[in-house]
Amino acid sequence: MFDSDRFRQVMGHVPTGVAVVTAMTRQGPVGLTVGSFVSASLDPPLVGFLPARTSTTWPLIVPLGTFCVNVLGEDDESLCRGFARSGGRKFDGVDWTLSEATGSPVISGALAWFDCAFEHSYPAGDHLFVLGRVLDLGVRAQGRPLIFCHGRYQQLATGSTAGSAVSFGG
Template identity: 50%
Template structure:
């Protein structure tokens, strides 16, 4: 591992040892044939010639989709360029030390760039930001072309205008979990953005509170 001076503030000293290899990261950046949509902008590979596998995947998606969750956009700056991905799978983990997690698919193109950056910001979307969620869930090459944002003070990651709040983090550890990775971040900074209603995702569609 490189010298400790290159480790971002708040990152575990052995965090890089839990990260995927450079070869695996590069392989994620290629095109992948995808079949079953799971979360906004996220799909998982299922063998289309196996009807039972497809049926099980759809049942899994439909049942788990009955659990309503908030919608976030995870952002970072990699090689001087902003990157982002819509993420429904986010959670707090620990108060001491302050840790959170998000769970990107192995097919994600944004995650390898975030991994290289070593830091990220989780933006909590408001009820009127469904279009922003769709933009960040797309595979477009310039997702930020019409998005208003500013860099966070701690990591320089994009803080999206209009977000309900944000959590700015350094990567603490990464763990393999089936066709996803569990990314644990150490919180460096966080704040609320406003009293607006949250954007939620429920049974394959956006919704919000009354």
Template identity: 50%
Template sequence: MLTTRFAHSARQDPDPTRFRSVLGHFPSGITAITSRDADGKPVGMAVSSFTSVSLTPPLVAFLPGKSSSTFPAIAERGTFCVNVLATDQEWICRALSVSGGDKFSGVTWQPGPHGDPVIDGVVAWIACTIEAVHDAGDHHIVIGRVDDLDARTEASPLLFFRSHYHHLAAA
């Protein structure tokens, strides 16, 4: 495995508020990463830091914060489902973004290939097995091997840009 570390001269890191604001100018889709806890109950988190990694083998990645109370259950199970949220699913994003409570209250879903929740009405879903977890500052980089996936061609994704939700506009 190739790992490169770069030497950095003494410098001051950008202010975290400014850093977040500037990076908020990069639009992203919103996903719901779902799994099941040790008791079989659904768990999930809203994540905009999701990306494809490799075609061969098929790999994707998401970056949960180390302070996440949901990620430990996902890591313990070893499987997860990426649900690409649709424009009418902002409320699901908000429900999965809070700590505690029943995040799945009112959310309809079906068990995916690993039994993890595939949320009804999503643009796409991707069932994965955790391949690796890497340390990255105050986050983890979770690499998932894609085991199965599907998409709805008629649905439009929910987007996040400059701290607000957005939808695609027809050209």
């Protein structure tokens, strides 16, 4: 048998991209960091992520029925940390625009974004697995994604080329 610390330690060897899920409430923009963003289906186009059940932001987004997933770039660690904290004014100093499809915030410096309608959520232990139907999407910036692996934020190594193995720097 193993405990949750051992599970976390071994899972720490699996790199994950980092994204910020945003939405527009009547009180203003809200957002949270997720490290679990995945493509779930091409037809229909579905994406998924796993917010913690303890999240105070996700319950504000659910009743809206829409959200935008903003994929962060390698220079966005401070942005990631800002949206990962609980409470506060997460959008202070963040440039963003409203998406055309849902009116959700699209972070200006994000590498890519996926504007979504809430499709479904499923209990997944101490998290929820959320599916969103992609209504619109785009690439905002060129660059490499922010990666979380081995318990820290990392960058893809420079000099890697298409078709070759990817190494992690940091």
